[in-house]
Amino acid sequence: MKGTPSMGEKSGKKNMIYCRRCGKRTLNLNKSKCASCGYGKSARMRHYKWQKKIK
Numbered sequence: 001m002k003g004t005p006s007m008g009e010k011s012g013k014k015n016m017i018y019c020r021r022c023g024k025r026t027l028n029l030n031k032s033k034c035a036s037c038g039y040g041k042s043a044r045m046r047h048y049k050w051q052k053k054i055k
Contacts (some may be wrong), residue, residue, distance in 0.1 A: 021045075
């Protein structure tokens with residue numbers, strides 16, 4: 001079945017939770033790593049040069 005009835009089966013499941021290190025809701029429970037800061041993957045903070053915004 002597809003559509004509205006099957007949407008009820010999806011409720012109550014969590015995939016992302018709040019990260020301990022950066023506080024954003026980007027910590028993946030299945031991968032157990034944060035998409036924003038890289039917590040769980042490495043000790044260093046995840047950052048790239050292309051992330052800097054022009055002021």
